[in-house]
Amino acid sequence: MDGIHDLGGMHGFGPVVREEDEPVFHHPWEKRAFGLEFFTGSRIGVTGDEGRHAIERLAPATYLTASYYEKWMLALQLLLEEHGVLTAEQIEQRMAELAENAHG
Amino acid sequence: MxxxxxxxxxxxxxxxxxxxxxxxxxxxxxxxxxxxxxxxDYYETRVGPRNGARVVARAWSDPAYHERLMQDATAAIAELGFSGLQGEDMVVLENTPEVHNVVVCTLCSCYPWPVLGLPPTWYKSPPYRARIVREPRKVLAEFGMDVGDDVEVRVWDSSAELRYMVLPMRPEGTDGLSEDELAARVTRDGMIGVAPV
Structure with missing residues (x-):
């Protein structure tokens, strides 16, 4: 697929930004995201190739602006919907409940 | 609370x-x-560039191991106890005075987890993936590594099937060092190919 993910050789990107003594994960949610990605695919019958393809199917603007683990999770949500495991509504509803509880 | x-x-x-x-x-x-x-916890504390550094130090210290590593990297790396996910098929690229190797994954983030751990953010970032294949010398210079004009630069694009690790050149003046001391010299960036060791 000739998509935005095929970045090799593209012009227009600035310097490579590096972080001194970078931690393996930057936020607690990234750890959970890594774990979800690690286990979920094989449990719902998604192959590695299908998982990668899901990331490549994200909108180009999202692909370039979302953080790495954000991309993983947006792609995972897509696969969960496509495989009939969860709906977007279920996820949004649970997010609303969690936000509500946090403020309560 | x-x-x-x-x-x-x-x-x-x-x-x-x-x-x-x-x-x-x-x-x-x-x-x-x-x-x-x-x-x-496993990927935060048990897997990381220290593993790859063991491989490099052994290759520098033991000619027979070095030969096995160049012939069948996956098996030679497994000898030291490092194997598994995202390292099923490994190739080791040896730097020489004539050739400098550097690794990228232009399509995403393929990286040899068992020997280097999870990749740093810059490795996964669009600027590195886009530029290292078009202007490798310039990017290497930005990383602080000037590669002489007489040295060929080879950029290797990792894939889901094949993962690369660079075997840096052994630094001068390290003849008397033990394997542990050598391993302590080896850096993650040296094994990606964006820094000398």
């Missing part, structure tokens, strides 16, 4: 999304939070 809670910044959309997905997938019996804890 509720005081503490109130002072926390509201969770970001992505943090909430991940929490919601973990809860829902746990309720469906698809994931187990305790198993996630274990795998996170």
């Amino acid at each position: 509720s005081e503490n809670h109130r002072h926390n910044a509201p969770e970001s959309d992505i943090a909430l999304r991940v929490k919601a997905m973990e809860q829902l997938l746990t309720e469906k019996g698809i994931v187990d939070p305790a198993a996630i804890d274990l795998v996170v």
